[in-house]
Amino acid sequence: TQLLEQSPQFLSIQEGENLTVYCNSSSVFSSLQWYRQEPGEGPVLLVTVVTGGEVKKLKRLTFQFGDARKDSSLHITAAQPGDTGLYLCAGEKVGNFNKFYFGSGTKLNVKP
Amino acid sequence: GAVVSQHPSWVICKSGTSVKIECRSLDFQATTMFWYRQFPKQSLMLMATSNEGSKATYEQGVEKDKFLINHASLTLSTLTVTSAHPEDSSFYICSAGPGAGNTIYFGEGSWLTVV
Numbered sequence: 001t002q003l004l005e006q007s008p009q010f011l012s013i014q015e016g017e018n019l020t021v022y023c024n025s026s027s028v029f030s031s032l033q034w035y036r037q038e039p040g041e042g043p044v045l046l047v048t049v050v051t052g053g054e055v056k057k058l059k060r061l062t063f064q065f066g067d068a069r070k071d072s073s074l075h076i077t078a079a080q081p082g083d084t085g086l087y088l089c090a091g092e093k094v095g096n097f098n099k100f101y102f103g104s105g106t107k108l109n110v111k112p
Numbered sequence: 113g114a115v116v117s118q119h120p121s122w123v124i125c126k127s128g129t130s131v132k133i134e135c136r137s138l139d140f141q142a143t144t145m146f147w148y149r150q151f152p153k154q155s156l157m158l159m160a161t162s163n164e165g166s167k168a169t170y171e172q173g174v175e176k177d178k179f180l181i182n183h184a185s186l187t188l189s190t191l192t193v194t195s196a197h198p199e200d201s202s203f204y205i206c207s208a209g210p211g212a213g214n215t216i217y218f219g220e221g222s223w224l225t226v227v
Contacts, residue, residue: 002155042205042218043156088155098144098209098216105155 003027004091004103012109013079021074021106023089030092032065032072033100037086046074079110115139116208118219125226130194133222135206141186142208146216147179150203162189196226 031050035043049065056063062075090100125131148156160170168181180192209216
């Protein structure tokens with residue numbers, strides 16, 4: 001079983017639409033990261049959240065860490081075709097410095 | 113530029129042979145490196161934690177005798193897939209840390225195809 005479950009698994013939307021990806025777990029994390037990965041490449045870090053309830057914005061992307069540090073969400077406003085990719089959340093378990101477990105992944109396709 | 117480099121990027125080997133993948137931290141000393149495996153259209157699965165100068169610790173279900181990990185220096189960890197089989201074909205990715213900002217960095221990944 002996956003430590004972190006993401007939903008939805010697949011998302012296909014039109015350019016300009018908004019979307020939210022969820023990352024849920026029953027475990028508490030010291031920090032949580034979001035990555036985007038292109039086919040055949042390593043994941044690229046988008047953001048790290050460390051404080052319960054924390055909200056971070058990166059242009060059209062808004063990341064939130066749950067109050068209990070067990071879940072997170074990624075919201076994209078006015079999605080663009082360039083946002084297409086595999087989005088992965090990764091949690092750093094308490095007491096395991098820099099050891100990240102990845103979520104199940106969300107494959108996003110933004111159609112022009 | 114990349115701060116963690118993997119080599120080779122692509123490798124094809126025959127079934128039954130062994131293949132080694134290297135993970136190097138280019139401008140920092142990595143006391144810990146992590147190895148992940150990713151099958152097509154799936155997420156990254158943590159295989160093992162590699163600590164410099166000590167034995168690697170493996171995640172549940174990962175065969176330590178099949179996936180040999182050596183972290184002999186602060187800038188290099190190697191993953192050797194022994195007696196490879198077609199089902200070992202996958203994308204292998206390492207991460208290393210702590211780097212600048214006390215964070216980890218991912219390598220570009222290595223594609224292994226066993227024929």
